Amino acid sequence: MNRALRRISIAVLVMFLLLLINVNYLQGFEPASLASKPGNSRAFYAAQNQYERGSIVTSDGVTIAASKPSSGSIKYQRYYPLGPAYAPVTGYDTLYSQTGVEAAENSLLSGNDSSLDVRKVIDLITGKTTKGATVEVTINSKAQQAAYSALAALGKPGGVVALNPKTGAILAMASYPSYDPALLAVHDGTQLNNNDAALLKAPGNPLFNRALQLTLAPGSTFKVVTSAALLTQSPSTTINTNVDSPTQLTLPQTTHVLTNNNGEVCGNGSGQAPLITAFAQSCDTTFGRIGMDLGGSALNAMAEKFGMNNPNLTVPLPVAQSNYVIPASLALTAFSAIGQYSDTVTPMQEAMFAAAIANNGTLMKPYLVQQVTASDLSTVQSTPQSVLSQSVTPSVAQDVGQMMRAVVQDPDGTAAGFSAANEGGLVIAGKTGTAQNGVNNSGLNDAVFTSFAPYANPSIAVGVIIQGGGYGATAAAPIAVQVIKAYLATLGNP
Amino acid sequence: MSSITAPSPTVDPTGPLVPVARSRRRTELTMLAFAVALTAFAFANVGFSLNGKLPSGIVEYMAPYVVMVVIAHLAMRRFAPFADPLLLPLAALLNGLGVVMTYRLAAQGNLLTAPLSSSATEIQVVYTALGIGCFVAVLALIREPRVLQRYTYTLGAIGILLVALPALLPASISEVAGAKIQIRLGTFTIQPEEFAKLALAVSFAGYLVAKRDVLALAGRRVLGIDLPRARDLGPILVAWAASLLLLVFESDVGTSAVFMGLFVAMLYIATSRTSWLLLGFVMFVAGAFAASKLFAHVGERFDIWLHPFVGQNPSNNAYQLVQGLYGMASGGLLGKGLGGGQPYITPLVQSDLVISAFGEELGLAGLMAILLIYGLIVQRGLRTAMLVKDPFSKLLAGGLSFMLALQVFVIVGGVTRLIPLTGITTPFLSQGGSSLVASWMLIALLARLSDTARRPPPRPIQDEGLTQVVTL
Numbered sequence: 001m002n003r004a005l006r007r008i009s010i011a012v013l014v015m016f017l018l019l020l021i022n023v024n025y026l027q028g029f030e031p032a033s034l035a036s037k038p039g040n041s042r043a044f045y046a047a048q049n050q051y052e053r054g055s056i057v058t059s060d061g062v063t064i065a066a067s068k069p070s071s072g073s074i075k076y077q078r079y080y081p082l083g084p085a086y087a088p089v090t091g092y093d094t095l096y097s098q099t100g101v102e103a104a105e106n107s108l109l110s111g112n113d114s115s116l117d118v119r120k121v122i123d124l125i126t127g128k129t130t131k132g133a134t135v136e137v138t139i140n141s142k143a144q145q146a147a148y149s150a151l152a153a154l155g156k157p158g159g160v161v162a163l164n165p166k167t168g169a170i171l172a173m174a175s176y177p178s179y180d181p182a183l184l185a186v187h188d189g190t191q192l193n194n195n196d197a198a199l200l201k202a203p204g205n206p207l208f209n210r211a212l213q214l215t216l217a218p219g220s221t222f223k224v225v226t227s228a229a230l231l232t233q234s235p236s237t238t239i240n241t242n243v244d245s246p247t248q249l250t251l252p253q254t255t256h257v258l259t260n261n262n263g264e265v266c267g268n269g270s271g272q273a274p275l276i277t278a279f280a281q282s283c284d285t286t287f288g289r290i291g292m293d294l295g296g297s298a299l300n301a302m303a304e305k306f307g308m309n310n311p312n313l314t315v316p317l318p319v320a321q322s323n324y325v326i327p328a329s330l331a332l333t334a335f336s337a338i339g340q341y342s343d344t345v346t347p348m349q350e351a352m353f354a355a356a357i358a359n360n361g362t363l364m365k366p367y368l369v370q371q372v373t374a375s376d377l378s379t380v381q382s383t384p385q386s387v388l389s390q391s392v393t394p395s396v397a398q399d400v401g402q403m404m405r406a407v408v409q410d411p412d413g414t415a416a417g418f419s420a421a422n423e424g425g426l427v428i429a430g431k432t433g434t435a436q437n438g439v440n441n442s443g444l445n446d447a448v449f450t451s452f453a454p455y456a457n458p459s460i461a462v463g464v465i466i467q468g469g470g471y472g473a474t475a476a477a478p479i480a481v482q483v484i485k486a487y488l489a490t491l492g493n494p
Numbered sequence: 495m496s497s498i499t500a501p502s503p504t505v506d507p508t509g510p511l512v513p514v515a516r517s518r519r520r521t522e523l524t525m526l527a528f529a530v531a532l533t534a535f536a537f538a539n540v541g542f543s544l545n546g547k548l549p550s551g552i553v554e555y556m557a558p559y560v561v562m563v564v565i566a567h568l569a570m571r572r573f574a575p576f577a578d579p580l581l582l583p584l585a586a587l588l589n590g591l592g593v594v595m596t597y598r599l600a601a602q603g604n605l606l607t608a609p610l611s612s613s614a615t616e617i618q619v620v621y622t623a624l625g626i627g628c629f630v631a632v633l634a635l636i637r638e639p640r641v642l643q644r645y646t647y648t649l650g651a652i653g654i655l656l657v658a659l660p661a662l663l664p665a666s667i668s669e670v671a672g673a674k675i676q677i678r679l680g681t682f683t684i685q686p687e688e689f690a691k692l693a694l695a696v697s698f699a700g701y702l703v704a705k706r707d708v709l710a711l712a713g714r715r716v717l718g719i720d721l722p723r724a725r726d727l728g729p730i731l732v733a734w735a736a737s738l739l740l741l742v743f744e745s746d747v748g749t750s751a752v753f754m755g756l757f758v759a760m761l762y763i764a765t766s767r768t769s770w771l772l773l774g775f776v777m778f779v780a781g782a783f784a785a786s787k788l789f790a791h792v793g794e795r796f797d798i799w800l801h802p803f804v805g806q807n808p809s810n811n812a813y814q815l816v817q818g819l820y821g822m823a824s825g826g827l828l829g830k831g832l833g834g835g836q837p838y839i840t841p842l843v844q845s846d847l848v849i850s851a852f853g854e855e856l857g858l859a860g861l862m863a864i865l866l867i868y869g870l871i872v873q874r875g876l877r878t879a880m881l882v883k884d885p886f887s888k889l890l891a892g893g894l895s896f897m898l899a900l901q902v903f904v905i906v907g908g909v910t911r912l913i914p915l916t917g918i919t920t921p922f923l924s925q926g927g928s929s930l931v932a933s934w935m936l937i938a939l940l941a942r943l944s945d946t947a948r949r950p951p952p953r954p955i956q957d958e959g960l961t962q963v964v965t966l
Contacts, residue, residue: 005879
């Protein structure tokens with residue numbers, strides 16, 4: 001029996017040797033290849049927490065996200081000094097995932113980007129602690145704070161985006177209700193889980209970035225696109241050309257009658273009104289008629305020139321697609337021309353409408369990250385300005401701009417309450433929208449406003465959408481005006 | 495060290511004519527001190543790593559462990575003074591590390607995986623006490639291994655009943671993770687197969703000792719291999735069928751492999767016929783292959799093994815295996831340190847994949863040490879088998895040692911993707927009572943056998959002519 005036992009011993013020895021060899025291979029040679037395999041959260045986690053994460057600062061030097069040493073097993077604690085106001089910009093950085101700029105610039109912030117490799121070697125030689133890169137965003141802290149405060153004061157869900165029309169830099173990007181990203185930066189797993197669950201259940205979905213992701217009907221603000229299409233297609237038309245402006249417009253092949261807000265007459269009630277008057281008073285019958293004359297394809301082409309129907313827009317945070325759907329019938333085309341068919345836009349798109357008009361018809365690509373600097377203050381990356389599209393010719397832009405000025409400056413304009421006389425000489429141009437929704441328009445109206453200022457030399461374009469806000473002029477426009485004034489104050493002019 | 499120091503009543507200081515056998519209980523005590531110290535350090539390590547201070551329950555958890563280990567040592571002195579001095583310390587060390595890992599996994603979890611319940615460590619300490627209690631009981635009750643031979647068929651019946659029980663019971667009280675292997679009584683669960691393994695090992699040994707001469711008879715010779723006679727194939731066919739039934743009705747591939755391997759290895763030790771080994775191996779592989787084609791649960795295991803990173807596998811079926819591998823990879827050569835890794839990401843890391851948690855936190859170095867501890871226990875067992883004189887004890891020692899080795903091979907090989915992963919427990923390390931208690935009973939049997947093997951022969955008869963009373 002001992003001979004057999006000896007052989008069994010050898011078999012056992014071989015079994016253990018196989019185990020030892022396999023374990024050596026697994027832990028000695030394979031870690032590198034396993035680190036890049038799908039779902040390896042440990043490797044992700046290790047890379048994420050290797051260095052002190054870089055800060056996120058605004059263009060005027062306000063720190064909105066930073067890391068400080070922490071006592072636990074994870075060496076640094078992320079914190080957000082201004083919390084909810086900047087949450088749509090910063091996003092959050094949990095132990096396991098990121099959103100917002102934290103996600104978009106993660107490799108640079110965490111210090112793992114290959115562009116930092118040379119500096120890491122230098123750090124190693126000089127004995128300096130390697131840190132992640134600092135990301136400077138284009139946000140202006142005054143404009144951002146004004147946007148968030150105004151939204152919070154109104155207390156209704158909505159989003160605001162402010163752009164520099166000349167460059168495309170995003171000056172403000174606010175969403176309400178918001179959340180404090182610090183809640184998701186906690187290191188304790190159970191606490192993180194609870195906070196996450198609470199935020200997901202919270203009323204108004206605070207984690208939703210309305211500035212970039214909320215898509216609602218543009219309402220009358222789409223008349224910017226409709227009139228731009230008209231002026232582009234028919235060069236003989238000017239803003240003073242009389243256009244059909246009936247009090248009631250019976251839509252073809254239907255019994256549906258399109259009327260203006262509260263059945264009001266348009267212009268002097270003659271059935272004809274200058275284009276600028278119809279625009280300033282936001283006559284639905286006029287633009288329904290124009291939309292039917294132009295046709296869905298022409299409106300679609302112009303909408304796309306303003307950046308709609310683009311599924312790939314990133315700033316670098318992804319922006320939800322704003323849609324124009326070519327309607328199947330003339331009647332629906334009339335509705336689409338006044339932004340009431342199935343067209344939907346984001347607050348970002350609303351800002352882009354005004355920005356294109358303000359910048360002589362050239363729509364600059366919106367961007368959020370100004371530049372990224374390594375811990376030695378050298379610039380790693382900066383965002384070049386680029387043209388997203390030539391929306392309209394400069395002369396058409398000027399015409400539409402004049403009409404937008406009339407909306408705010410004419411006594412009969414829908415946003416006349418914010419005229420230069422009321423705003424201390426500040427000339428704002430804009431277009432209100434009050435999008436009806438719900439079955440048979442039974443839901444609360446969404447308030448929309450697109451604007452730019454100052455009219456003579458535009459330096460800011462603002463888009464606002466308030467869910468269930470009511471009239472654009474009463475709910476959305478005041479917020480835009482506050483953002484505009486806060487920003488212009490930083491430039492040194494009223 | 496001389497035998498005079500050993501306080502054993504069965505050993506009298508012998509006269510100068512008889513060589514002195516050394517009991518080596520002091521060696522055992524020294525080694526036990528190392529095992530306890532290592533466990534205590536590991537415990538403290540977890541606390542310092544997670545909270546920067548000694549773990550809150552260190553005294554409550556360590557005290558019963560130390561007391562039980564000392565009781566086990568005293569029982570060895572009393573009941574098995576000549577037993578191998580390494581068996582107890584090695585088992586105690588593995589058990590201690592298992593308790594520490596349970597504590598560590600109960601102390602920390604993450605978003606997806608909640609930590610083990612806060613009472614998990616206490617329960618594991620209670621199981622440890624129970625296990626060592628059973629260890630002492632086996633030593634005290636079975637004073638002579640050959641006694642077990644009397645119960646060959648009784649134990650065989652008990653073993654088969656224990657294996658069959660979960661399959662016969664409704665799934666509501668016997669199914670866990672797709673395999674029917676447990677009996678649930680309220681919150682308390684028993685895995686009867688853990689005990690069945692021991693009963694069947696004893697039963698096989700008894701049966702094979704009785705029939706070995708017949709089984710060793712050669713039949714036809716094919717390709718240089720002496721095939722057994724067809725009429726002697728009965729036992730292996732029964733074992734094969736039983737292990738396949740286990741596989742089919744309880745979906746428990748790992749245990750089925752361990753049973754079959756145990757039987758074939760013991761058959762080989764009993765008869766020294768390579769043909770039995772080949773036959774058993776071929777039959778098991780053929781059966782497992784057929785089962786993998788016929789039963790989805792078994793086939794899936796092979797797919798996970800061969801293609802863990804393909805398609806949906808990493809996030810679905812192979813999630814557990816893949817996360818275990820990631821954990822071990824993140825541990826690398828020296829590990830993250832106890833409390834420093836994220837073993838809780840891996841599902842069921844406290845039971846089937848506990849070895850991956852050790853790999854992650856203690857690294858390749860720690861894992862190899864653990865494997866060598868197992869290897870050492872198996873080696874002591876096989877050495878006992880060589881030394882012991884009577885065939886039944888030989889067979890039992892060889893069988894038990896091989897079974898332990900096979901179990902370690904199946905689970906560690908499975909976790910490290912050497913072979914398909916099957917859910918069996920890791921002796922001493924896995925959280926859970928049945929496996930721990932059964933493992934301690936196995937160590938008790940090996941200790942008993944090694945005591946028999948190393949015990950000095952009775953003193954030569956001096957007074958000729960008088961009747962001797964021989965106690966067995």
